[in-house]
Amino acid sequence: MASSRASSRKEHLVETALRLFNEHGYHATGIDTILKEAGVAKMTLYNHFKSKDDLVVAVLKRREEWFAEQYRQKTLGWEKKPAGRLQVWLEIYEEWFRSADFNGCMFQMGAAEYSDPKGPVFRAIRAHKERTMKQFATLGAEMGLKDPISFGRQLMVILEGAIQGAKLFGPEPAIETMREMVRHLLPYRA
Template sequence: MADTQFATVTGVPQHRGAARERLLLAASDLFCRYGINATGVDSIVAAAGTAKTTLYKAFGSKEGLIEAVLQHEGSSWREWFSDQIDAFDGTPAEKLLHVFDVLKIWFQEDSFYGCPFINAVGEHDKQDDRIRLLTIQHKTIFLDKITSLTADVRPDDPESLTHELALLIDGAIVAALVTKDVTVADHARNAAKRLLV
């Protein structure tokens, strides 16, 4: 979640590092803020300070870049999220409630534009499963983390509790994006608390 921006050219953030990394960071910023379909290759290469040929050499196409951005964003976010949960000293039930405190921290960031995966699925052709499959992979890894905690809280049926909490998590993310109200995390936390009784 570190800030990698150092300058802007006509209002477009520019990034440090190797060309591939700059393209990933620039595309991530622009896709999250403006949407995938609204962001052209010209804007991405301008923000990255590279040529179009560099983008195509590194990723093959804009679609290849989209997939790489999602994989990069997913990995970075899951690592941050897991670190936040693991650092919290509490019982499994308390850690599950802390999930919503962590979401609230994320919602308060200036760079919060919702979940890149939910946004990408929303923008893409619903008959095209590539983005959906990447999203399911991300969700599966994330839900495994939640299940590691629900197994201790509801040992007879941890999967159901995991999916119930996942619905609250996804709902909070979308509500925070739409309303710009970070307290939706508190309401989702209260709902989760009732599930854990």
């Protein structure tokens, strides 16, 4: 029972930190603010995380899990062709851009605030982006594209730019441009 309660407190801390980091940024959100919002003692935080960086990494992992879960839910029980799976990814981004809590990419924000390539936060961000790019390259290979690695990189750049566009100019122009740019990638099949 105690481990269940501890796990619940840890989850609550991560969810609270995720919300606050998304709203205010990592450096602008202090540990005391997180603790106050979560309603837990500092000792509870340090029982689960060695440092704020460890909490940030846990938040980023949670965010990555959220995207994976969105994809899993949208593809559950069907075998779409690779192009259909690409459309699912675009729909996930579109829905995210239109959501009330959209405030840009927490990974992009983290890369700007934690720029030391040897630091744990930057390494976690880079690993996430590399996994995402590899996933897109695999999708490109399944679609029979001539250069799936280049496709993965280009799709990644398009989506990263669309995120910034949605944050700066609103979702609809970003979505329209993202879809148009992805259409330009697809004719290059083997």
